Amino acid sequence: MSRRLRLLFAALALAALLWLLFAAAERFLALTQRFLALPAALQWTLGVILAVFAAAGLSVLWWLLRPRRKRRPLPVPDRGNLEQRIEQLRGHGADTGALASELGELDRRRLGARLYVAVFGEISTGKSSLIHALAPQVQIASDARGGTTRAVGHYDSALPDGRSLVLADVPGSRESGGEARETAAREEALRAHAVVYLCASDLTRGQVDELRWLADFGKPLLLVLNKADQWGSAERDLLLAKLQQQSRGMASAVIAISAGGSERYQRQLADGSTESVERQRKPQIAPLLQALSRLTAPGVEGLEPLRENAVLAGLHQRIGTLEAQTRAEQAERIVRKYARRAIVGAMAAVAPGSDLVIQGVLATGLTRALAELYGVKVSEVQIEDFVQQAKLTLRTGSSIVLAVAGNALKAFPGLGTLGGGVLHAFAYALIFDSMGRALAASLAERHTLDQDDAGARLRELLADAGSGRMRKLAALTMEAVRERDGD
Numbered sequence: 001m002s003r004r005l006r007l008l009f010a011a012l013a014l015a016a017l018l019w020l021l022f023a024a025a026e027r028f029l030a031l032t033q034r035f036l037a038l039p040a041a042l043q044w045t046l047g048v049i050l051a052v053f054a055a056a057g058l059s060v061l062w063w064l065l066r067p068r069r070k071r072r073p074l075p076v077p078d079r080g081n082l083e084q085r086i087e088q089l090r091g092h093g094a095d096t097g098a099l100a101s102e103l104g105e106l107d108r109r110r111l112g113a114r115l116y117v118a119v120f121g122e123i124s125t126g127k128s129s130l131i132h133a134l135a136p137q138v139q140i141a142s143d144a145r146g147g148t149t150r151a152v153g154h155y156d157s158a159l160p161d162g163r164s165l166v167l168a169d170v171p172g173s174r175e176s177g178g179e180a181r182e183t184a185a186r187e188e189a190l191r192a193h194a195v196v197y198l199c200a201s202d203l204t205r206g207q208v209d210e211l212r213w214l215a216d217f218g219k220p221l222l223l224v225l226n227k228a229d230q231w232g233s234a235e236r237d238l239l240l241a242k243l244q245q246q247s248r249g250m251a252s253a254v255i256a257i258s259a260g261g262s263e264r265y266q267r268q269l270a271d272g273s274t275e276s277v278e279r280q281r282k283p284q285i286a287p288l289l290q291a292l293s294r295l296t297a298p299g300v301e302g303l304e305p306l307r308e309n310a311v312l313a314g315l316h317q318r319i320g321t322l323e324a325q326t327r328a329e330q331a332e333r334i335v336r337k338y339a340r341r342a343i344v345g346a347m348a349a350v351a352p353g354s355d356l357v358i359q360g361v362l363a364t365g366l367t368r369a370l371a372e373l374y375g376v377k378v379s380e381v382q383i384e385d386f387v388q389q390a391k392l393t394l395r396t397g398s399s400i401v402l403a404v405a406g407n408a409l410k411a412f413p414g415l416g417t418l419g420g421g422v423l424h425a426f427a428y429a430l431i432f433d434s435m436g437r438a439l440a441a442s443l444a445e446r447h448t449l450d451q452d453d454a455g456a457r458l459r460e461l462l463a464d465a466g467s468g469r470m471r472k473l474a475a476l477t478m479e480a481v482r483e484r485d486g487d
Contacts, residue, residue: 123172335436
């Protein structure tokens, strides 16, 4: 476009802007005159309404444009408390070897006083190529299964200022069937002093969630766009702007690099044929080295408290998961014990629910045992109310219980011909198994004795004829029958 044409367009745009300003000013003056012509009471009313709308609009604008607060890391649990919980789990027979090893690794790295940087990201983003660029002496074999790194590896490297560091090459996330490797990658990321999160384009929702997860643990983060030489400067700038927006409040910096690696291309030969040639691209990682130098400027001493906090917070979550699993296993054993007692006590029952008064002692004991397991304090009144509600549910649904039990027994040859006593015993097994499972699930989720929630779960389980659960209850019933008959 010529200079005269650009000046003409600029003049037209300026004239249009002035016309809009004059039109807006004229409209504003006309509205002002009409407002002043109104009665005083109406002026005050409209003035208050306009002020409220203006305040609301400014509040929304401030909420949209206000600076984002830095994400606060998760609270750090006390190490002594964690060790005590691990010991309690060990006493309950849980496998706590990995948890104890995590504490040992925490102490080992603190005493070693070496700087650890984890290279984290999805598969095929070039993590191993970046490791090789940062530590050229490293030889990493490729893997045809879709991800080069299959286990955590540690490699020595150095920063431009001469400080040494240990690079942690971790398995890539989002790999089909690679949940165990992804867990190992996350655990190693928490052990590192800083994390380089590598991506090859703008972030997916899953990648944003991973960044948020790392930021919640207070990890110093660099978001690195790899393979930046694949885009032009304008596209690269747009990508970086998008990444900065997606990682606001989480990453310390967003940079673009090219980790190098190999590439294949077709070369034309003199005879007109072509051949496939592999060559190595030269890495361009100077911006990353500069950003790493700034991020790790506090040194091991300055970054170690953040690293230990992240490890302890992650260990707290892992212990919580193991505690939940251990409680679930203990609850299963408690429910089985009381279901077996109910079978023995119901051999001569007339109908399911008709003699629940006799079985009320078992129902009360089951409720009390599960509440104690989940650390929920319940009064005798609460237990009695729950048992009474369970009685009502069973009385109104006794026909359903019998039908489910009868149909289930037909699937097991020999059980269906042992008479009504076995049917009623199996029905009681179903009743107490359902009651125990419903109560355990409610206590684990609500952390209180919620009668309505537990009752709703009980009704669902009573009508559930899942073959797996029924097979276990049938085996339990048959075991009790054999003991009764002395066989």
